[in-house]
Amino acid sequence: MNSNTLVIEAGRTDREYWKDLWRYRELFYFLAWRDVLVRYKQAVLGVAWSVIRPLLTMLVFTVIFGRWAKLPSYGVPYPLLVLAAMLPWQLFINAIQEGSNSLVNNTSMITKVYFPRLIAPASSVAVAVVDFLISVVLMVFFMAWYRVVPGVRLLTIPFFAVLAVMASLGATSWLSALTVKYRDVRFVVPFMVQFGMYASPVAFSSRIVPERWRLLYSFNPMVGIIEGFRWAILGQGAVINGTIILFSIGGVTALLASGIWYFRRTERTFADII
Amino acid sequence: MSDYVIQAEGLSKKYMIGHQIGMRYGTLRDAIVESLRRVGQGALRVVGPSTASLDPRREEVWALKDVSFEVKQGERLGVIGRNGAGKSTLLKILSRITDPTRGRVALRGRVASLLEVGTGFHPELTGRENIFLNGAVLGMSKAEIKRKFDEIVAFSEVERFLDTPLKRYSSGMQVRLAFAVAAHLEPEILVVDEVLAVGDYAFQKKSLGKMREVAQGGRTVIFVSHDMGAINTFCEKGMLLHNGSIVTAGNASEVVARYLEGADRLYTPIRSVFRDYGEFRLIAATVLQNEVPTAAVNSRLPFTIEIQYEIVKVVPDARLSVFFRNQKGEAVFSTCDFDDATEEALNRQTGRFISRVTVPPKFLKTGAIFGTVVFDVRFTRVVFAEPDLLRLEVFDPECPPYSETHDRPGIVAPILSWEITRVEGSRDEREAGWEGRLTHSMQRVQE
Numbered sequence: 009m010n011s012n013t014l015v016i017e018a019g020r021t022d023r024e025y026w027k028d029l030w031r032y033r034e035l036f037y038f039l040a041w042r043d044v045l046v047r048y049k050q051a052v053l054g055v056a057w058s059v060i061r062p063l064l065t066m067l068v069f070t071v072i073f074g075r076w077a078k079l080p081s082y083g084v085p086y087p088l089l090v091l092a093a094m095l096p097w098q099l100f101i102n103a104i105q106e107g108s109n110s111l112v113n114n115t116s117m118i119t120k121v122y123f124p125r126l127i128a129p130a131s132s133v134a135v136a137v138v139d140f141l142i143s144v145v146l147m148v149f150f151m152a153w154y155r156v157v158p159g160v161r162l163l164t165i166p167f168f169a170v171l172a173v174m175a176s177l178g179a180t181s182w183l184s185a186l187t188v189k190y191r192d193v194r195f196v197v198p199f200m201v202q203f204g205m206y207a208s209p210v211a212f213s214s215r216i217v218p219e220r221w222r223l224l225y226s227f228n229p230m231v232g233i234i235e236g237f238r239w240a241i242l243g244q245g246a247v248i249n250g251t252i253i254l255f256s257i258g259g260v261t262a263l264l265a266s267g268i269w270y271f272r273r274t275e276r277t278f279a280d281i282i
Numbered sequence: 283m284s285d286y287v288i289q290a291e292g293l294s295k296k297y298m299i300g301h302q303i304g305m306r307y308g309t310l311r312d313a314i315v316e317s318l319r320r321v322g323q324g325a326l327r328v329v330g331p332s333t334a335s336l337d338p339r340r341e342e343v344w345a346l347k348d349v350s351f352e353v354k355q356g357e358r359l360g361v362i363g364r365n366g367a368g369k370s371t372l373l374k375i376l377s378r379i380t381d382p383t384r385g386r387v388a389l390r391g392r393v394a395s396l397l398e399v400g401t402g403f404h405p406e407l408t409g410r411e412n413i414f415l416n417g418a419v420l421g422m423s424k425a426e427i428k429r430k431f432d433e434i435v436a437f438s439e440v441e442r443f444l445d446t447p448l449k450r451y452s453s454g455m456q457v458r459l460a461f462a463v464a465a466h467l468e469p470e471i472l473v474v475d476e477v478l479a480v481g482d483y484a485f486q487k488k489s490l491g492k493m494r495e496v497a498q499g500g501r502t503v504i505f506v507s508h509d510m511g512a513i514n515t516f517c518e519k520g521m522l523l524h525n526g527s528i529v530t531a532g533n534a535s536e537v538v539a540r541y542l543e544g545a546d547r548l549y550t551p552i553r554s555v556f557r558d559y560g561e562f563r564l565i566a567a568t569v570l571q572n573e574v575p576t577a578a579v580n581s582r583l584p585f586t587i588e589i590q591y592e593i594v595k596v597v598p599d600a601r602l603s604v605f606f607r608n609q610k611g612e613a614v615f616s617t618c619d620f621d622d623a624t625e626e627a628l629n630r631q632t633g634r635f636i637s638r639v640t641v642p643p644k645f646l647k648t649g650a651i652f653g654t655v656v657f658d659v660r661f662t663r664v665v666f667a668e669p670d671l672l673r674l675e676v677f678d679p680e681c682p683p684y685s686e687t688h689d690r691p692g693i694v695a696p697i698l699s700w701e702i703t704r705v706e707g708s709r710d711e712r713e714a715g716w717e718g719r720l721t722h723s724m725q726r727v728q729e
Contacts, residue, residue: 014393016378017386018294038418042404042411049406049447120397121419122378276381279374280297 025272028124035123039131043106044138058142062094069211079212083244085154091147092241093210093234096172099140100179100230101201107132107180108187108197115282125275126268129180136176140169147241161240168236175229175260181267185274188282209234214247229263232256287471287502288353288376292385295346295371295526345371347526348385353519358503360517360534362510362541367523369506373397373475376504391470391502394421398475400460405449409440409459412448416463430466437492438462458485465492472496475506490516510538511648514578514677535578535679542577542675561597562657562666565590565634569674581678581695584643589655592634597657597665600630602637604672605654614651614693617641644697646676 014024048054066087073079074086081089110128111118118125151158187193205211208230217225225231232252239246346368353359361369374380376387377395402419403412413434417427427434435441438459440451448456474493490512497503497516507513513520513534520537522529530540568575571585579585587604603618617639620628653672658664 014389015386016375016382016389018382018384032421034424035418035421038415042407042415045411046404046406114402116398117402117419119374119379120401121395121421122393123419123421279380 025124029126032123032127036127036131036134039127040134040138043131043135047135058139059146062091062098062143062146065094066090073211079216082213082215084238084242085156088150088154088156088242089213089238090211091143091150092238093208095140095143095147096168096233096237097205097208097210097230098143099136099172100176101204102136102139103133103176104179104183104197105201106135107176108183108194110180111184111188111278112191112194112282118282119279125278126181126271129184129271130177132184133173133176133180137173140172151241156242158241159243161243164240165237168233168240171229171233171236171256171260174264175233178260178263178265178267181264181271185271185278188278189274204228204230209247213238226252226255227259229256229259233260285355286352287355287390288351288387288504290352290385290387291350293346293349293372293375293382293387294344294384295368295375295380296383297343297345299341299343344526346375346382349523349526349528350385351521351528351531353502353504355502356497356500357519358497358505358517360513360520360537361504361506361523362508362513362520362537363523363529366525368526369523370397370475371526372523373473373504373506376471376473389471392421393471393473394467394469395473396420396464396467396475397473399457399464403448403456403460406447408447409444409451412459413463416460420464420467421469422467426468434462434466437465437488454485461485461489465489465496468496468499468501470501472501472503474503476508510542510578510675511677514538514675515648515679535580535677538675538677539576539578561593561595562600563592563594564655564657564666564668565592567653567655567668567671569672577673578675578677579646581646581648581676582643582680584640586638586640587653587672588636588638590634590636591657593630593632596630596632597659599662600657600659600665603656603658604639605656606651607654607670608647608652608693609650612693614646645694647693647695648676648678650675 047057053060069090070086074081074090079086107129110132111125114128117123118128183193183197207225207228209217214222214225214231214235232248233256235246235248235252236256239248349368349372351359361372363369371380373395374397375382376389377393377397379395379397400416402416404415407415413431414424414427417434418424422430435444438455438461440455440459443451443455448459451459472493493503493505494516503517505513505517517534519532520534521531522537522541530537566589568588568590569577569579569585570588571579571583576585589602589604591602601618601620603616603620605616606614608614619637619639651674652670653674654667654669655671656664656668657666
């Protein structure tokens, strides 16, 4: 029970906000737990969905880009190339698809209860992380199947995973706040996902991007993250260097910082306009 | 060091509401300019400062205007007012759901708000899971919920269905579960918004009882309700809001009376009616308690009904009466000035009169009652009748609402004294006495 004085004042930024985020951490777990539970209760497919989605995508990409288009995979089985990219990519898009609606879907909570609103998009990211972990299991299975043994680079996976989570959180913060104000943002998201799918080396290796476009291409923070995953897990077939990683770190940091900034700025009006 | 737990100064809240006005495009150039302007505004709106107030198509509405008040520790403040007065907005600001446009409020202690029951409930989850979810949403920690889990389940009376999904619950059960969780909040400051008007009668009773328990633990409660009876018996202080400003604040019963007087003439102690029926002209009807006109009547004290009228033409054998009915339409009692059969009543001449009758204390049940004033000749004709002319809210400051006294069968609730005496004599004698009486009555039954 803490009894210190709280002052609510017009136009005053809440210094307590970050402490509040910690204080409300249990709510964060509960919201994530709720979303995971609900998904698993609603259908038999619920549990399987976390496996089927990456699996099917991997199959489709392998057939279309690997077999028919005959894109090179540079010494790595195509399915593994795709699957390694799917891990961070699915994390990102699951987070933004669910997360962009996280505030409007919880309208009653926003208008009736206080909690640091950042918890809502953050819990969507947490749910996406759960899916990510399931996909990791799938990855392990396929690596065993193809008898590919990862090297010591695997230890860098947490670094790239953290980057992926940061990118997801940044994008989700932006999108969830924007969706509150402009409801048609939710129609933009699928388009962004489609576009991003081809602007990022998910279905193919970055090596097929011509040299003169390489720099511009690297501005996409997901490029560094995806190739990073490939490099860490597979060892071969990845196109990665210090510059790309730096771009990723810079891009992700900018995305996260700006996302949280915008979210905090508009947060005080959520209850009024949602 | 003051013992105020809530100090509000100059709280104001502005809302912008938009009006859609059709745009007329005179020329293509205008149309293009207009759309470019809107695109520019749109981009600016996303990241720039808010220029919404400059747009002529949007209007400012002040939901709260310069509200200042202080609440001491352990006080129970009732906030009343018509719909749109700003009560919910005030609660939202105190609950940190929305920010004030101006002003500040200092809160000492943890605040828990009950603005709705069942916030966060998900139909696919079971009752058990929803208890944890709802508790977390309301700000309880997992450990706290676990600790109170059994109490919550017992209060909600849904133990059998704890592991069925919530979508299978009846609405009554959902409400009970929601309230059960909310009732076990233990904050220092509790903010409650009309949520007690849910569930059936028995449950409302339980809920109010629980809230009273919470309040008696030294907690400060801010209570918004339209149930004047609940406000009167539960809160010590009151605050009346109208159009965003405080109209009056002070003792709960005074504030309630003020509200009832002003509320659309629905409740009024004084009715000037000037009805001219040729023979009888009603001038005014007032209800007084402690010689003060009021519409909220303390059932523990006597109150007086005063009727001013004029006899234009003598009507022999005419009497003045007041019939009281309750909210359900049942007749509660009636009284007539012939009952006492005074000289003035039996031989009413022309002229102006004031008739007063005093209703005894500790007699009426709490709730709303409506008085019809009648001037008639018994079994012959009605000269004058004004239905529901007097409207009163009866409250009992010494009993919580829905207390047992006012729950008993009967349209009145007289508070009577009982006398208890011990009967002397040895045990055997007494038993013989009883037996004798018992045999005697049994014989009579058999006959």
